[in-house]
Amino acid sequence: MSKKLIIANWKMNFSVADSRRAAVALAARIKKLPKGVEKDLPHVVLCPSFSAIRVVQEAILSVRGRVHVGAQDCFWNGKGAFTGEESPVFLKELGVEYIIVGHSERRMYLGETDEMVGRKIQSFVLEKSLIPILCVGEKKEERASLIRKRVINRQIISAISAIRDVKPKRPFVIAYEPVWAIGTGNVCTVADWVAINLFIQAVLKSQLGTAYTKKWCRILYGGSVSGKNSKDFVSRGVGDGALVGGASLNASDFYTIIRCAV
Numbered sequence: 374m375s376k377k378l379i380i381a382n383w384k385m386n387f388s389v390a391d392s393r394r395a396a397v398a399l400a401a402r403i404k405k406l407p408k409g410v411e412k413d414l415p416h417v418v419l420c421p422s423f424s425a426i427r428v429v430q431e432a433i434l435s436v437r438g439r440v441h442v443g444a445q446d447c448f449w450n451g452k453g454a455f456t457g458e459e460s461p462v463f464l465k466e467l468g469v470e471y472i473i474v475g476h477s478e479r480r481m482y483l484g485e486t487d488e489m490v491g492r493k494i495q496s497f498v499l500e501k502s503l504i505p506i507l508c509v510g511e512k513k514e515e516r517a518s519l520i521r522k523r524v525i526n527r528q529i530i531s532a533i534s535a536i537r538d539v540k541p542k543r544p545f546v547i548a549y550e551p552v553w554a555i556g557t558g559n560v561c562t563v564a565d566w567v568a569i570n571l572f573i574q575a576v577l578k579s580q581l582g583t584a585y586t587k588k589w590c591r592i593l594y595g596g597s598v599s600g601k602n603s604k605d606f607v608s609r610g611v612g613d614g615a616l617v618g619g620a621s622l623n624a625s626d627f628y629t630i631i632r633c634a635v
């Protein structure tokens with residue numbers, strides 16, 4: 374079985390200096406692990422602000438290969454007159470491997486649509502060889518009106534429509550992040566997570582085929598994952614890991630989540 378994936382989404386919380394401190398602290402903890410334990414560690418990805426990517430890469434040099442760097446978003450085009458946007462080509466040049474795509478905060482505050490998310494996935498996977506972390510999930514009112522599967526189905530299908538026929542042999546990560554769970558301390562029940570995980574697998578299999586889905590797609594949970602509840606989401610056989618916001622800002626909480634994910 375492949376390793377679990379634990380992703381820290383620092384959002385816009387850490388300054389450059391904070392990011393360096395957090396990355397140095399994590400690298401120190403990982404380096405101190407006794408030999409043998411290290412090989413059980415999950416694949417860890419830190420997603421700092423664009424401005425802190427370089428210092429984080431420097432801070433984790435000693436644990437390279439075990440801790441990776443991702444970005445929280447970027448534009449679909451590689452180059453051109455797109456003031457204020459970040460380029461996937463430039464991020465790739467920096468050594469970034471993962472990109473979060475379609476986070477609900479971007480959908481909510483910046484008007485990111487399913488169509489824009491689809492263009493980004495197409496660009497990152499087909500042209501730029503970056504690994505997308507596609508965020509999907511329903512809002513509270515969508516859950517209450519029992520349309521969450523319809524919402525998630527729509528988000529996934531429009532995001533992957535461009536890669537459906539090509540089926541590039543590259544990893545593809547989906548994070549189920551119910552919007553009502555993000556930053557609220559509310560999490561979905563384990564039974565619910567199992568059910569939605571199966572549903573997402575079924576959607577992916579219907580679009581990309583069973584063999585492809587099993588080999589290349591990984592499904593994470595996100596939304597108020599903490600040191601206390603991480604067992605439910607990362608170590609009990611369901612899912613492939615977690616996308617962690619608030620708890621990734623706390624060194625010991627994040628380390629607990631990492632150690633749970635075996």
Ligand code: PGA
Pocket residue numbers: 382550554555556557595596597598616617618619620
């Ligand atoms: P949270 O955020 O862990 O603070 O709920 C998760 C996310 O938004 O990715």
